[in-house]
Amino acid sequence: MMAYPGERVQISGGKKIQVSWKPFNVSGANIWVSDVSGFDEMPALHINGARATRARYPNMPSGIEASCGYGCMIEGGKGKWTPPDFQKYGNVIYYTDKTTQHYRNTTNDWFNEYMIGVGGLCSVYDPPVSYWCSEHPSGGGAFAFRTPSGLSYDFPNGPYSHAEDARLFVWRPARWANWMFDVAKYDATTRNFTFGRGGNQGARGENSGGDFFIENVMEELDYPGEYFYDKRKQKLYLYHNGTGAPPSDASYVVPQVQVLVNLTGTQWRPVKDIKVKGIHFSASAPTYMMPHGVPSAGDWALDRFSAVFLQGTQNTLIDGCVFDRLEGNAVMVSGYNRDTTIQNSDFSYLGGNAVAAWGYTNETRTDRGRPGIILANSPAAGVDGTDGEHPVRTTVQNCTAREIGLYEKQSSFFVQAKTAQSRVVSNVFFNGPRAGINMNDGFGGGDEIAFNLVFSTCRESGDHGPFNSWDRQPFLTTVRTGEPSMIMQWREIHHNFFIDNYSPQEDVDNDDGSCFYKTHDNFLVYGGQAMKNDFGGHDNHHYDNVDAYVHQALGVCETIAGHEDYFYGNYVVMTGEMVGTCLDDRMHDNRYFTPTGKIQEAGCGGYGGTVSKTPSDDAILNEARKKLGMTKQVEIVI
Structure with a gap:
């Protein structure tokens, strides 16, 4: 599979969309809207080959393609984390290999035996198995895998009308990895988000989360370069990073296919x-x-x-x-x-x-x-x-x-x-x-x-x-x-x-x-x-x-x-x-x-x-x- 000499061949997993922009909020902001049908969700959008940023809080001043370093996040200690539900998936099944010939004798009491745990909180994985659910995980900062069950935080632009559509990106404390959680339930009175799908993107767990941000809520569409897709109304909103309407002849691509x-x-x-x-x-x-x-x-x-x-x-x-x-x-x-x-x-x-x-x-x-x-x-x-x-x-x-x-x-x-x-x-x-x-x-x-x-x-x-x-x-x-x-x-x-x-x-x-x-x-x-x-x-x-x-x-x-x-x-x-x-x-x-x-x-x-x-x-x-x-x-x- 090769490009013909002198020609550029591109394999894209995206679907081009046609837009017809109409003003939505162009007085205090520069937000435009277009009917766009056929998508259950739109976690990514490319405009002229570069990513737009999904509406989020806190904002990213230079957009998602530029690192904020340790910034553009809410400090983990400012949220109240719902403790892990240790019985959510039942008990873990431990296995430690006791075969004499398999004992690694190169250290004193460190990592000598193969060990895993199956099920329990490691059921978030597929297959549902991990060393970190084993009976005696060890090493720096070692303990059995778990993640928090939710978060209470009063976002400045909340309460959200459809917080159940939100996605929370959460660093593990000490920033060893990050988790993503969809919201299973939202209590507008207490500002509590109960986590649903997610939490499986890193191997190490913790009782609480670290620094975090929220995305995919309309109320956070408040910064140039951001977009929001309303799946109920099949409308795409864009805070155009420029003057006037977004160019209608630009390339708007929604990534759709994962394996090319x-x-x-x-x-x-x-x-x-x-x-x-x-x-x-x-x-x-x-x-x-x-x-x-x-x-x-x-x-x-x-x-x-x-x-x-x-x-x-x-x-x-x-x-x-x-x-x-x-x-x-x-x-x-x-x-x-x-x-x-x-x-x-x-x-x-x-x-x-x-x-x-x-x-x-x-x-x-x-x-x-x-x-x-x-x-x-x-x-x-x-x-x-x-x-x-x-x-x-x-x-x-x-x-x-x-x-x-x-x-x-x-x-x-x-x-x-x-x-x-x-x-x-x-x-x-x-x-x-x-x-x-x-x-x-x-x-x-x-x-x-x-x-x-x-x-x-x-x-x-x-x-x-x-x-x-x-x-x-x-x-x-x-x-x-x-x-x-x-x-x-x-x-x-x-x-x-x-x-x-x-x-x-x-x-x-x-x-x-x-x-x-x-x-x-x-x-x-x-x-x-x-x-x-x-x-x-x-x-x-x-x-x-x-x-x-x-x-x-x-x-x-x-x-x-x-x-x-x-x-x-x-x-x-x-x-x-x-x-x-x-x-x-x-x-x-x-x-x-x-x-x-x-x-x-x-x-x-x-x-x-x-x-x-x-x-x-x-x-x-x-x-x-x-x-x-x-x-x-x-x-x-x-």
Whole structure:
């Protein structure tokens, strides 16, 4: 499937509509109305190829396609949250794998056993299963999944005449992900919104919500660039961002179709050798209210919808394509896929992720992603990743991506779960709400992340940085040795240029349980510390990097014999004097630089290197150029 040479081919999921604008309120505002029939709802509208903003409070001064950072929201503490209804779906069924051969013995009491919970409050997911509903979820801020049941808040333009049509977008406290809720019931007297469908867009829960906003109520159509669709009267209202009437000859497109290209086979009858080249994809329909599942024990929930959807394929090539203004994910590599390559493509203004890879294990008897199939030996087979129903050798290279996660904030340029041996190489990503690259688990390993430029991530969320990982749930795979093993193959992160310039925690955030990482020969700028491992993390080797303007060198947790961390050969420019954690002889040959030329040792009689005063920017950049192989003079501005 390719564009004829010299021609532009666009595949759109949108429906063009004809409008005939008439004045509605053009004295105090500039609101116009047109009859538009045939839509049950209109969560998205594109005008001349750019999104209009659905009527909402608080307003977005620059529109939905420009990030407000931490703004354009109501502080979560200003609302009164209805507590979770723990019995809404009945009791959860716990399962913990006690098979002796499946016990992961690489840490003391952290993430040693595969465990899940089925049903209960995890019934909001499809399939209704999650690590976060298991009997003993652990890690940073860990407790069983739940979400608030409602919200009481007196919106300035309320009470609303049709609040039952409203949709509330709610950050989880600490901004780890966001939830979307439709309203099941509204009490105009108490201003209480009872939540209905939704709350399944993230894996981690809380008793209350964080920052929030409301949309899709007529009373909030009060700002240029906003629109509202009255489904009862079949009328479209637009607050025109200009003088006079909106142009009637403009292009008005309503996204309608969620999947634009669907390549679906099976492991036994795969779709082979398909090439998609030079196609422009646009206006796929929103998917954030569609069924979501929890792919593994990271913080993510995902929906198996995307503009280009791959399942049961071999040797698929997506080359030189443009993915622009899609309301959901751009590319989903789902289940069995071998040797998928996505290259030379551009991703921009996406509602969700640019590329997501997500495999299956048999945790429940059925799964909507594999309709008509009865899955044997669930939930015991949930630990088993040896049946091949997952992506292997996915390559994403030479791509650019920016302005993603406009709706679902737990979004990245590349995210993988139950996926192994991926290559993410020579890409440029910036302007996203969360981590740029995410590894949701340690399934298989053998991945390579190299030669990427990633910056301006976590613009709207808390912690992380350009790269983030978790490994709270062990899986049986054959990647490490060719034989079934609970131990993953090493992942390598090398020769990247990462800048942690928004929510500066770490450039490489190896979170709960992350293990078997070799992070080397990178230029890593800003952050609280150069190297991190926590909550049972281990086998983390951070070496030969240029770490510029970090607060301290490293902060890692205790490890057991044979699974220690290493920190050596690094060029570390610190804004403070504290080294951080002591690694004894596993911390050596580092060059440290501080404002005073002094350093506070790590409490073990040494800090494994030399210390000098902070060098000039030019000196740091020269080290970075050598590290990244920039033999020619290239201007880098920090």
